[in-house]
Amino acid sequence: MNANTSAIERRKHPGLTSRQREEIIAYLLISPWIIGFLMFTLGPMVASLGLSFFETNLFSSRFVGLKNYATLISLDETKSLFWKSLYNTAYYAVLSIPLTIGAGFLIALLLNQNIRGQSAYRVLYYLPAVIPNVAASMIWLYLFQPEFGIVNWLLSLFHIEGIRWLLDPKTAKLVLVIMSVWGAGGNMLVFLAGLQGIPTELYEAATIDGAGRWRRFTHVTLPMISPTLFFVLVTSIISSFQVFSNAYVMTGGGPANSTLMYVLHLYLVAFRQYRMGYASALAWVFFVILLLFTLLVFKSSRAWVYYETEIGGGR
């Protein structure tokens, strides 16, 4: 800071240096976030933990200690659908994450070759990501109708018949997975941005060193894209675990709870059965599971994510 101005400032506000003034203003400016964080994030998180030790219904609540958690981990499905919903969500995530990342990365690689119509393709592929999930769910619901859906008509051309899709517990989750792949354009944009950030000199240098196509891909593209991949992986884990509206609208969790996703289960317990205490326990377990997964990915990232600064060659 310029010495002159701070002298003027000091005259205007005796007792406070310009540095202190700036600090006070800074705190005032971020105060909306601080208040919001305390009121809408930290406070409710603590409250939710506290609530998870209570048994509540519409009219009363009483302290039950760890009972909610004990009920939750019960393997008896008439008591707890925790494992069922966790299994469904994990099943969905395990299929959906690699498929959406793979499809997004593949399209980005194809689009990154300076081909004609790149921007048109980019818009087309991203389109599903801006369509409201509820509206998209209606479309896919219609496409996958067993009696007159167009998917079954297409399959019937190959003599595959009688798949009941959303009406069959074995295939219902697959419809949600397929629908998620349709939205892979979101990942595509992120990957494309990452690919376009790779300096062309690296490819040129690799070519001079005699690297072919495949080696350029494994030795330049993959390491350089790994931070993007890491980021997409983390956000994909979180968003796929939070899948809700498609299941709510398309199946309501059925048939036989086969599409009862974790958040849908949580919603039904809290806002249909009004068991707020038990739902809070579900919410906290959910939070811890997601946290563990995220930390696991962060830990593993050291082994497979390449950061330029590590070798001292940072830009």
Place this chain on the structure above:
Amino acid sequence: MVAIHAALEAIYRSKRWNVRLQNFVVHAVLLIGAVIVLFPIVWMLSTSLKPPTQVKKFPPVWIPNPIMWENYIRAFTIFPVPFWTFVRNSLFMSLSNVVASVMSNTIVAFAFARLRFRGSQVLFLVVLSTMMLPAQVTMIPLFILFSKLGWVNTYKPLIVPQFFANPYFIFLMRQFYTTIPKELDDAARIDGCGVMGLFFRIMLPLARPAIGILAIFEFTGTWNWFLEPLIYLSKMETFPLALALSYLRATYRVLWSELMVVSFVSMLPPVILFFIAQKAYIQGIVITGVEK
């Protein structure tokens, strides 16, 4: 014979031929993909215009005959409240959140990007870590709090929190501010600009592209929002379009044409906005690396 063979081999080996073949394959794959992506949307439009007898035809009817424009009128009048109500509610909620979000996030992010204060790094780390926090953890106590305040069946629980900034948008704005050269700050301060002058006269005008991105993301995000509106809004007069659509599905499970009409109408604003502002979308994703 040998000559032809050699000539063919030469063509095959020539780089140009290779490049052409490769281009052809790439385009073919991309085109097939584009058809798969677009098909559900086209199919929705077609279904929205089909007469009832063709909706459940197997094999499917591709082009509706006759084209039933009446389906649109029927879908708009099927609800107990005028259809316009839902559009108005969605618009009101989305635009309010855009205003709230722009006001709060531009200021908070400015402080994080440009001002020096004790604990700024720790606090920013908190911002970043809450980006990953699933909303479900805070949902239940917030519902209890807002219902005690009598805010159920109003838009307050859906709008008021947006006035208190959001980690994702703080990050977006901060990233943008840091690309503005610091020399501008120094020059402004030498000219006697205070902190607020620096914000309003220098940073805010320069950050207009980022504010545009923020506004678009917030609008689309709120328009497509489902879980929280579902929790807080139970009276039909208060429904945004997404809830109206979900109601239609729950009440008349098989009115496919009408469902497709409402689906189509509900996706129009975000889709049109996306077409108009593609560049801003893409830039926003480049800045944050996140899609919303």
